[in-house]
Amino acid sequence: MKAERAWSIPYRIKSIIGSFDIDDLASVSLDSYKEIFNNNTLHRFNDTMASVFYEAVHDIKAKYNGDASRIWSNNSSSAKVAYDFLQFKGSGKKIATMAANILARQFKVPFSDYYSIDISPDVHILRVMRRTGLVSYDADLDSVIYRARELNPEFPGIIDFSCWEIGRTWCRPNHSNCEECIICNDCKKIL
Ligand code: SF4
Incomplete structure (x- = not known):
């Protein structure tokens, strides 16, 4: 749902x-x-x-x-x-x-640290992470979690919502609207 x-x-x-x-x-x-x-x-x-x-x-x-x-x-x-x-x-x-x-x-709730907030990968996040080349094309959900930790150890989950929104808006399963995608210039577009 x-x-x-x-x-x-x-x-x-x-x-x-x-x-x-x-x-x-x-x-x-x-x-x-x-x-x-x-x-x-x-x-x-x-x-x-x-x-x-x-x-x-x-x-x-x-x-x-x-x-x-x-x-x-x-x-x-x-x-x-x-x-x-x-x-x-x-x-x-x-x-x-x-x-x-x-x-x-x-909600900008202050925590003493953000280390333990991992990315919460779903199909949208996995698709975007694969197509951007941030993980390999056959990477699984666990690999996405560890890559996000490597990218930003202080707050691994910071890219969660951005990836999810890109996946829901532009980077659809059967159609990639790369021309309008906000990360068009930085994405490897591994389709
Ligand atoms: S640029 Fe294209 S392939 Fe890359 S995330 Fe955006 S829609 Fe997907």
């Missing part, structure tokens, strides 16, 4: 429940969340994601006193933030680093 749709799920739940207060969210049962997810087709895997959402709400209440920003406040290290995100049900390395990356890059 599209990233925009996935990231909008909390907002849609807020609209449906009429509140985003943690106590109100925690008062909704797992069965009710399953009903909300299924009735509104919030996700492809509605029962699983309803359970992930339900567990996350209760984790935030229990571990962070209902305040999720405690995960990243106080100038936390990037490793601490990624670690905390990893503890949520359904979260893996890719989601944990992506969430930390969005906080740092988009």
